[in-house]
Amino acid sequence: MDQYIDIKVRVWRQAGPKAQGHFETYELKHVFQGASFLEMIDILNEQLVEQHKDPVTYDHDCREGICGMCSMYVNGHPHGPDSAITTCQLHMRKFHDGETITVEPWRSRAFPVIKDLMVDRGAYDKIMQAGGFVSVNTGGVPDANAIPIPKPVADEAMDAASCIGCGACAAACKNGSAMLFVAAKVSQLALLPQGKIEGAARAKAMVAKMDELGFGNCTNTGACAAECPKSVSLANIARLNREFLCAKFKD
Amino acid sequence: MWLKDSSIGRKFIMSLTGMALIFFLLFHGTMNLVVVFSEDAYNAICQFLGANWYALVGTLGLAFLIFVHFSYALYLTFQNRAARGNDRYAVRGKKEGVDWESENMLVLGFCVLGFLLLHLYNFWFKMQLAEITNGATAPEELATNGAYYVKALFTTGGCGIAYCCLYLVWLSALWLHLRHGAWSALHTLGWNNLKWMKRIKVLGVIIATLTVLPFAIVVLYYLGMNIGIY
Numbered sequence: 428m429d430q431y432i433d434i435k436v437r438v439w440r441q442a443g444p445k446a447q448g449h450f451e452t453y454e455l456k457h458v459f460q461g462a463s464f465l466e467m468i469d470i471l472n473e474q475l476v477e478q479h480k481d482p483v484t485y486d487h488d489c490r491e492g493i494c495g496m497c498s499m500y501v502n503g504h505p506h507g508p509d510s511a512i513t514t515c516q517l518h519m520r521k522f523h524d525g526e527t528i529t530v531e532p533w534r535s536r537a538f539p540v541i542k543d544l545m546v547d548r549g550a551y552d553k554i555m556q557a558g559g560f561v562s563v564n565t566g567g568v569p570d571a572n573a574i575p576i577p578k579p580v581a582d583e584a585m586d587a588a589s590c591i592g593c594g595a596c597a598a599a600c601k602n603g604s605a606m607l608f609v610a611a612k613v614s615q616l617a618l619l620p621q622g623k624i625e626g627a628a629r630a631k632a633m634v635a636k637m638d639e640l641g642f643g644n645c646t647n648t649g650a651c652a653a654e655c656p657k658s659v660s661l662a663n664i665a666r667l668n669r670e671f672l673c674a675k676f677k678d
Numbered sequence: 679m680w681l682k683d684s685s686i687g688r689k690f691i692m693s694l695t696g697m698a699l700i701f702f703l704l705f706h707g708t709m710n711l712v713v714v715f716s717e718d719a720y721n722a723i724c725q726f727l728g729a730n731w732y733a734l735v736g737t738l739g740l741a742f743l744i745f746v747h748f749s750y751a752l753y754l755t756f757q758n759r760a761a762r763g764n765d766r767y768a769v770r771g772k773k774e775g776v777d778w779e780s781e782n783m784l785v786l787g788f789c790v791l792g793f794l795l796l797h798l799y800n801f802w803f804k805m806q807l808a809e810i811t812n813g814a815t816a817p818e819e820l821a822t823n824g825a826y827y828v829k830a831l832f833t834t835g836g837c838g839i840a841y842c843c844l845y846l847v848w849l850s851a852l853w854l855h856l857r858h859g860a861w862s863a864l865h866t867l868g869w870n871n872l873k874w875m876k877r878i879k880v881l882g883v884i885i886a887t888l889t890v891l892p893f894a895i896v897v898l899y900y901l902g903m904n905i906g907i908y
Contacts, residue, residue, distance in 0.1 A: 534762065536764075539763075643685075646783065647866065653773045653774050660872060665865050668690075672867070675687070
């Protein structure tokens, strides 16, 4: 049964990108366990506004786990201690009475902090712009059966496409590597006949952009896949390696 | 050059040099195992390799592989630390399915390298180098008597027991390093998919065990001899 709990929230406060950040601890009384984690932050912010203090800045949008905007490192885990969910799907029943909850922003050189818990994830957009698309003019919609695709392949492409680009992979990785994100974005197209044609150029362009933006080198620890809110598989990274190496050897 | 400038290129180099070193270790370990069965046969292998031109070329090749593998490891670690940014996480939760060794490959690498230097002093210094320098580092007539040196190292009293333990610690570090390294090398080359993920990890443990076991058997054999079991 969900109950009312008293908690302490230890939040990273940083006034701006260049400012020195620090932790601040706030006490919250009578928080319902049925509340979502973001609702708890909203309650905290109401309290802060009433006290004429600066509320905690954080990213959020859909609050149903599909937009990839929420990005909090809760108690040492991106998107909190639950598995295969985003922060907005995390509920207070995962925490107990009297607990101190530590909330940090994504920490990665390529995701600079804008304010408090909000980071700039434009780096992922730049990687997408480098090649994460199929460059054909859209014409009339072809018949769905015109290009037969085996079901397992379609499923795997769909699973890769479930990546919402939240940045949890790079945030969880001890190397600050964005390989799982790039691998998912390369895989979702490389698996399908429409995307295969530009596969080599795409893999090269996206990896080059990823390296240029200052992400680290993947060492296959698997922390990314373990923390991914969409359970994107590590096997995609092998596919990206394969695509990239084959493209380079063809050159 | 993409092998230096791209992240996957750098990992490709780590993978290739790592696998080449695993092959060397398999070769080395198999030859070591011979000493348990016949010291004469083992010395014949020492004689055969010794300081012949092909053994010297092999040694230089190995030194090059280790140099590349290690300098890339330092380079990658340096870059990866920089990629994390200036502020570290205050709390780091245990990530399910992430092995300790996969996050500590550099530490394990340093362990392996440290012991490697000791190992070179114990054997290479007294054998191949003695032969090259015409006995400047150790008596030349013993240079191809590998069995003598193995026995001398592991079976001389308390010092021998200490060496046995040191070598076993070294081999454990190597096993952990390979347990992640072996499957990771295949994964980096792209030889993996959803179906093979589990198989390849099991394969990694098998490769690591097969690589380390022959060395461990030799050490345990002489440890047993030292403490007088047989």
